[in-house]
Amino acid sequence: MSINIVLVEPEIPQNTGNIARTCAAIGATLHLVEPLGFDITEKAVRRAGLDYWDKLNIITYENLDEFKEKIKTDDLYLLSTKAKKVYSDVKYTDNSYIVFGPETRGLPESYILEHFDNAVRIPMREGIRSLNLSNSVALVAYEIERQINFKNLQELSTYFDDK
Numbered sequence: 001m002s003i004n005i006v007l008v009e010p011e012i013p014q015n016t017g018n019i020a021r022t023c024a025a026i027g028a029t030l031h032l033v034e035p036l037g038f039d040i041t042e043k044a045v046r047r048a049g050l051d052y053w054d055k056l057n058i059i060t061y062e063n064l065d066e067f068k069e070k071i072k073t074d075d076l077y078l079l080s081t082k083a084k085k086v087y088s089d090v091k092y093t094d095n096s097y098i099v100f101g102p103e104t105r106g107l108p109e110s111y112i113l114e115h116f117d118n119a120v121r122i123p124m125r126e127g128i129r130s131l132n133l134s135n136s137v138a139l140v141a142y143e144i145e146r147q148i149n150f151k152n153l154q155e156l157s158t159y160f161d162d163k
Helices: 013-026 042-047 064-070 109-114 133-147
Strands: 004-008 029-033 057-061 076-079 097-100 119-121
Touching: 004 013, 004 064, 004 133, 013 029, 013 133, 029 064, 057 064, 097 133
Parallel strands: 004 029, 004 097, 029 057, 076 097, 076 119
Antiparallel strands: none
């Protein structure tokens, strides 16, 4: 089992690269819903210096409809600034799907309304539009890891125990 990070139509390659690194660090599966705003061919990934790309489990979908058709679960949470629930108030599992929208527009309102009871937000001061996508993913992903007691991650370093 692994946490599932879903990026719907991501636009900025650097954000997806940072998110991919987070997924590699925690063993999460990265789901990419096309169209993508960049190229993820082997050559493009190698040129970008993404040396951890081979440590990822990546699943792609042609569009949001294909994702919705293939992934049928109640353990699905949509991140939206329009949600009422705070992301840390949810009880996640090690198989939760966390869905993020495109950087410039977020998830379609109709999709949020389909799953409004499972829509969550990251609290922010009034007048702030949103956090950077890769920061948002890291926040929520590590909250899930905390809730499942970091069960698949390396124990705390013993480096200083030998000093």
